[in-house]
Amino acid sequence: MAESWSFVDTFESNFRPLVVIELAKGTKEETIEWFTKRIVDKKANGGAQLQIKPLVTENGDENIYLVGASHLRLLLGAETVGLVKECNDNSMRTFTYSSRKTFKDFADDNHNFLTMAECQYIIKHELENLRAKNEKMIPGYPQAKLYPGKSIVRRLLTSGILVQIFPLHDREELKKLRHSWYGRVKVGYQPLDEIRCYFGETIALYFGFLEYFTFALIPMAVIGIPYYVFAWEDYDKYVMFATFNLLWSTVILEVWKRICAIMTYRWGTLLMKRQFEEPRPGFHGVLGINPVTGREEPVYSSIKRQIRIYLVSLPFVCLCLYFSLYVMMIYFDLEQWALDYHEENESNFSSLMLFVPSIIYAVVIEIMNRIYRYAAEFLTSWENHRLESSYQNHLILKVLVFNFLNCFASLFYIAFVLFDMKLLRQSLATLLITSQILNQFAESLLPYWLQKRHKKRMKKRMCSLKTDTDLSLVEQVNLEKEMGTYFGTFDDYLELFLQFGYVSLFSCVYPLAAVFAVLNNITEIYSDALKMCRVYKRPFAEPTANIGVWQLAFETMSVISVVTNCILIGMSPQVNALFTDSKTDLILTVALVEHLLLAIKFIMAFVIPDKPRDIQIKLAKLEFESLEALKQQ
């Protein structure tokens, strides 16, 4: 390691560790040497021009490195990744080093101009863009092939030499954030801007959505309470509630787009140009020329991918859906059987037996969910998508459809085949409440408890001080590298999505669902915050301008809920009593109302602009300026 230390001499005195790189134990010397040299090498030589420092631990492990960068390097990096910052005139502009003086809060000695999350994002971007020049392989590992332009870090990751890269927590900042976020009991908004500064836009947007969604549910919850309290059963009240619900859900989804635009404009991501996406790590193919960049990279025929999607994945998903329905039918048979058994020989044992089918079904569903998730990940990976975003979209779609069926199929069956509204209400309540409790437990409290225990053990072993902030850097790194990895907002959104389903699909049968959803979301905010701050490694910030496919998923759910609610109302005995002479008239009326509601929904979605007027004007102004600048050239 003698040579790599020579680079340390060139460090600024105030080396600030930002990102941790953990190499596999026993990585060859020549590999480490080559890799660190590439990291510190000048841009002109194809390096990343960052700073790297080995972390010397007590037991002498040398497989952990800290990466930092000089202030100037970070500013140049901010220009490369196309960061958008606020100017002195309060407009948002793409940061360039030459125009740095025009930006708000910029000063050559202000090292807080870029947030720590931004610095870490820049370093991640620079590391991932460290590309092979004419190396044919990773030195010391002939089986890890390289070709000009291949990302070195991605190859190191896929060949297992690089165990992980993660950004360091900032203990002090985190403490402040925790305090303002969930440290004290208070009524008010979350500190979204601070969350964004610490965790990046994707996560801040998730918490923003969670908060917005909770507020948006409150009117539904408030209107729903009297239905429960006074046990209102008049159909006209239910019709009113359902109609309000359906239109309201359209409005909230449209308004969210506007709020999202306001937030992401303030954060700069709304204006951020999408960078050209590199192939995702798992992508493989024959070496060819990328038609877009003209560079050498693995190429995989899009027709082959389409064939895999439509001839393998699609049938497989359909089969799984069918199987899931089949299991549900068995469950209902079992349920019927247990009921019959209980009626025949009434005993303590038989009344216990009544619960058995539900428990078995819940367990089977959970197992099926897990297996399916693995299968979906395997299949989507096998479909060999070039882009991470397209991989994610296909995975989300697969998982979404299956989860939707698993959660709601039994409710649909009860509602539209058994016609048992009492049972529907009961099942809905049970499913909603148990799933919420289980989720909160499995997602945050359990990992938190495990984490706490682990920390205590670590602390004991290290005999270190009690308070968090006094931990030494070595201890901090050792602690954080053992923490779980946060795999993105997927599961959190999925939970919200299913909750939205419980609330809206059968809203006219169980108006209290919104109340439970609101209560759950309030604790969800706290437990998710806890999870982010305490349980997981700090995730890399990921700039994003919207919640992506989830917007579409929620909108689709709200369309489906129009249909289900109309049918439910049409089936209610009160409405049926109105149309005693002709069932045909009833169905026609319901169909007419449904089509009208759908038409109103689409018109509303069309009429409400996706961006508020002032954001539209600001965007138009920027576009106008760039056009004018082009003309001036």
Added chain:
Amino acid sequence: MAESWSFVDTFESNFRPLVVIELAKGTKEETIEWFTKRIVDKKANGGAQLQIKPLVTENGDENIYLVGASHLRLLLGAETVGLVKECNDNSMRTFTYSSRKTFKDFADDNHNFLTMAECQYIIKHELENLRAKNEKMIPGYPQAKLYPGKSIVRRLLTSGILVQIFPLHDREELKKLRHSWYGRVKVGYQPLDEIRCYFGETIALYFGFLEYFTFALIPMAVIGIPYYVFAWEDYDKYVMFATFNLLWSTVILEVWKRICAIMTYRWGTLLMKRQFEEPRPGFHGVLGINPVTGREEPVYSSIKRQIRIYLVSLPFVCLCLYFSLYVMMIYFDLEQWALDYHEENESNFSSLMLFVPSIIYAVVIEIMNRIYRYAAEFLTSWENHRLESSYQNHLILKVLVFNFLNCFASLFYIAFVLFDMKLLRQSLATLLITSQILNQFAESLLPYWLQKRHKKRMKKRMCSLKTDTDLSLVEQVNLEKEMGTYFGTFDDYLELFLQFGYVSLFSCVYPLAAVFAVLNNITEIYSDALKMCRVYKRPFAEPTANIGVWQLAFETMSVISVVTNCILIGMSPQVNALFTDSKTDLILTVALVEHLLLAIKFIMAFVIPDKPRDIQIKLAKLEFESLEALKQQ
């Protein structure tokens, strides 16, 4: 005029007249002098740097001017308007003067690098962008106020000093185009690229759509013929036909987007950056600061506009729709009355009376359509939209809804209230065929005949030569300035839209509609071509990348047609015979099928990419290159 002649001296010897400006008779000398000076003045002085030449006619009128420009000026103008041209490497790029050598077919002496339509578009753009500097009014007309940045030409137009601006025809080119377009009887595609070169993208795209739509209808027509020939009445055959029709209409609308992308990529408009839109001529408001440009211009509160739209226009449109329905009901009453009268006292007179209600209704509808059109134009203009595009969209929406109701309300009434399929088929055929014949006559043949007569008169008066191409410039200008003005593709698209309605809304009742539509469209291509080449003034080319709102309108129609066809099939006696026991089951089945079809439609629209893969790659390549270029900076 002595002074303005001095500018003529600076002309290149080969002045090519491109655009004609007609001023009002008796326009003041000082105004003409000022205006022509501004047109020829250097760019640096705020002029347009074009060439202008008065047209000296026999009777000494001096109110007509010809505008041209030097080759260099046009190339610089092409850069200003952001024209996209093909490069030597077959990629499409935004033209810049500095990179001119890299473009295909570019040579300093090749004056055909820009098509005549492009040159005329550039001149129009430059004229419209001739802006007031510190003039407070148009010299000689104190009531025609100006303010810095106001387009001079637009003010001249609104104050009536400028009668019209129009581009000149190119007799020889037009002859060639006519020959290859409709001059000979042939089977084959239209010369869309030549049409685009001569008339611009908007008109070429209309003809492209008309042609595509005709081809797309052929499968429907072919499948529809045996239903007529063999008088098939089996419900299963109708169900098959309708299902095919509904899915087919989704496919053709999606595929059109792809074909449109291919065409507009080739023409360069797909890549063309949208210029900042200036306020439309009729827009008025208090002088203020435009928040986007920061320039002084009339400002009108968007809330006031919203109020006018939602509190005046919307109720008015609804009232008109209601009135139109009311008139329809009167028509049906009259019809019934005539029938009763005929049955009571059967005579020649009474059988003649049978036709009276239809004739009255047709006349009333025509009158209502005209009045409504004026009202819609007045209202939309009163709504005071800042942009021409937004004005057009609001106008199209208003006219579309009313025309839809006028055309189809009686059919809906016959189908879903009277339940008379025989009458529906008969009315559909009558409406479709008569509207087609009337349209072709009123739209092209009548104006053509009038035009021909007028030309003959003109020729006689001028005692000029017989053949078209030998006409002198003076005669050509005098002839063309009297020709009608083509007001854009609105009416042509509207006709196609209504035709699409006749074909798809009731396709399962009258499969022959597609056959008539195909026949009509084949002659429509010829009559529209005739209209463009012979009847109207040459219109200015208008770059466009798609057919705009019409895509949405056609898609909406295809959604509505799913609903109508499902209901029609559900009402057919054959299907009813299948569900003799329970009418409820029938309706539920129909509703289920309808929802399934709608779901399939939306999924298909989602799955079929809007742009073909190679266009996507070409666009991505351009984006990648511009990102790389930014990085190099």
